[in-house]
Amino acid sequence: MSDAVSLEAVQGPDEDEPESGEFDFDSHAALAKDEYEQLYPLYEEFSSAIESIISTCLSNSSISTHSITSRPKAPEGLQRKARKASPENPNSPRYGKPLQEITDLAGVRVITYFLNVVQDVEKVIQEQFEVLERIDKSEAFEKDRRLGYQSLHFLVRLKVNRCALPEYAKFSGLTAEIQVRTILQHAWAEIEHDIQYKAVYALPSQIRRRFMALAGALEIADREFQAIAKQDRQLREAALKSVADDKLTGVEITPDALKAYLDKEFGPDGRMSDYSYSWTVGLLKGLGFIYLNELDEFISEYHHGQVSRALHGSRQGQLTRLEDVLMVAAGNEYKLRHPWNRQDNEWFADLIDRRLEKALEKGYEVGAKKLPDRGRNASDG
Template identity: 50%
Template structure:
């Protein structure tokens, strides 16, 4: 009987441990919240300075209830005791920041950034542990960091010196898996039914393939952009597909750079060119060659207009009625009166109106038009 009483006296009080964890954490919660805000700001400013494109940066101080729940998790070695006897010292994600990227390669850029801006205490690639732990999950990398000595020496950061923050870095697809995983009942491949296990594995594979393909598409797009710029710059215009970036390169050379033009404006103009029937830049060159964009702009507007407006005036002049008939707005009742009035103004100023047709086979092999 004495032995039994002694055993009861030694039984760990999980409820008291939970309550004391919350009480202790509430006293320092503001510190961890402010640390998170500071680290999130450092990361965001560093990403902006390096012009790294990401989806988002999230940050949070662990909630008291979440910390308490984690604190009373039974130990793997002795379930009669909690995994964390000193949760405020042993749990390392009281402050946490999550960086979500679009592409896997961006994770490498973030890695270099973190190593420069923080002191890395620990690094782990969670994907390597999934098979060993027989768990389904997502690929992501985790860091435990603290402010480096340069920054912690500043008065605004001095109080955070030595405090640890967990930083997670993952792609947006990895993040989607992680969010859904919270609602998945089965965590272990040894307990999940075979059919569902197969589907989990297929889904995980699809997400990994999707990440790779998105990265490959971005890489190919960048290579095509570089190649198109090179071809435009070397005059091999017939080999260049009409894209917004290629159009910008072409017009910068042809009409002079104009920093006021937006990406949307180049995209809109590319759609117009394709509507008009153009397939490559040699056709465009053949169409507008010999016309003076500044002269036309001053006749129509009284001054030199922006790059894309001058370019559209060149197309109007070189194609004449065809430009109006094939324009985006050709089906609108309000469209047509102004461009025809502009053509009359050009004729009155002795500018020859062309009838270039990019859909004509003859025009594709024509020498550049010279209106005289």
Template identity: 35%
Template sequence: MQPNRESIDSIWENNPDLIRKYLDLLPRHEKLCEEVQYILESKLSDAKIEIAHATSRAKTLQSYCEKIGRKSYSNPLKEITDLAGVRVVFLYLSDLEKIEKTIEDEFEVIEKENKLKNNDTEKFGYGALHYLVKIKQLHSGARYDDLRDLICEIQVKTILQDAWSIVAHHLSYKNENDVPKSLIRKLNALSGLFETADDQFESLRTARNQYIEDAEKEISKNNPKYFEQRINLDNLIAYIASKFPERRKCDAEEYSNLLHELISSGYNTLSELDESINKGLELALKEEVEDPPLNGESEPVGYLDIGIIRTALAISNEEYCVYKYGTNSTMYLNYH
């Protein structure tokens, strides 16, 4: 969208310093966005908090001028608090408290508004969590020195809260007074459906975690009846956690990739998988000692949990070895 020339020209004519100062500050606000997003993504990853994505943006000249045109400011660059903004879109409502703690630990909080905890059933829309923050002294270094006096807005939303805000934005409904009376009921019903879906995602996550926990218990007891179950992603994850509890874990996507490899190689049940792993495990452990994988510093490290499984299966199962590595088990061992 091109800048609204009328609003920009009007401000330039009446108070050109407002635009000059905005443009002077723009590179700093863009840098602030980058740094706040980097800190958040890094710290949330360290805390094992799953997010869909994080984005950032500095307020455009068009948006800045339009906001000045709509409201009365004595000092816009001080009073407009969203000149720099970061949005974190996360997956599950139960992670919200951990995200709040991360933000409040890492940044100086100027203002916090939690629209999710508003119990007014007539409240328009589907809210989110908003912060105004500054970079704390604990983030040291020259890269931060020029940014400490600036304010950044952080919005924290679930995927469905983000979807609601996108829909509302395109409809241009800021509040309930903007909505025709004939549409208010439909719009509020829609926001209720979004909220219910968020609750259902959380319930699904809880049920899945319980399924994996129960599966681990059955597998740890070597329940033969349970091992005859068909392999699915969740009982495979439980099996690996029980079989190799001390091994470092892979990324979540790798478990799904392994499941596809197993099914494509003819595995149907956990008992079939367990038998093949046990058959090749001794040689796989020997292979790990004699030719260990290396880390980024060329230092020997042990296999990850899926690594030891793939090695054992490549040794014990020709069909899997050909499918995964394009060679038979003998050639695989000779190559390694």
């Protein structure tokens, strides 16, 4: 026996080397990381391509979302995952071929405002990609007795016809994970991940009850937000139809309803912004108007175009004409109730006084109408 062999026999194996028969998880994970780093730019492109396809399709279908983001898995994240042991055999890796078996190397996340939009997004995914697997996380959490709030995960590949295009050919055979969840589901997932509570049975009973109650409350909130959105859409559609049919009684003044009314009575004006209509609704509510029939009756005796030319010498924009008619009809009361009538806004009071004086000179009966008695609190009603 040589001296070297004798020395090894005395000292035993090197502590840095795995004992005979033990799997070297660190080397396995490091090798996977090195290989993945070479492919990282490809998966970065692939993630962006999936995001672009989804974004374009949702936009073309007029499906609104909160956000659509993409990312390739970080090499360090892959390394940590590749180092995991198999649940069945602690001396074997969970992923024998990490680059083939880890399926979220490319990831896309779609966050919606409402539950029903999750279904719309799923339909787009089913149409545009080859779906390898659909995972409902709420069902998985119930089965594994883990805390969690529902979301949908899809494992997808590009379809053959898309891979036939030159710009997509390099992504052939690659797999991406797409997560779809509402903004409330996303908030739950982020907070739950930060707290790092996973198993229900591992939690103190008081914490477990609070988690489960919160999950139920968020699910109810998601459904309520969807119901509110549906009712809002129905009310808007009904209001627009009423305006079109000249049935203004009981139609509440909202930005959509006001625009429809003014487009019909004053003529359309594409220069007006959504913000401008919203601000004008606030002004009208502050003046005491709640319903369109009240506004219509108040200004019906005045021709908006003639008033505008009398005060400015030319026909002004749609909303300016409305304010001019309101000012002439209400007179000084319009100035007193206007939100700009403040002590630090003397210029506004002077401006209104000059315009009212000009209206009188042009023969208008200023202040012939009395504003509704609701006053400044009308917006609360």
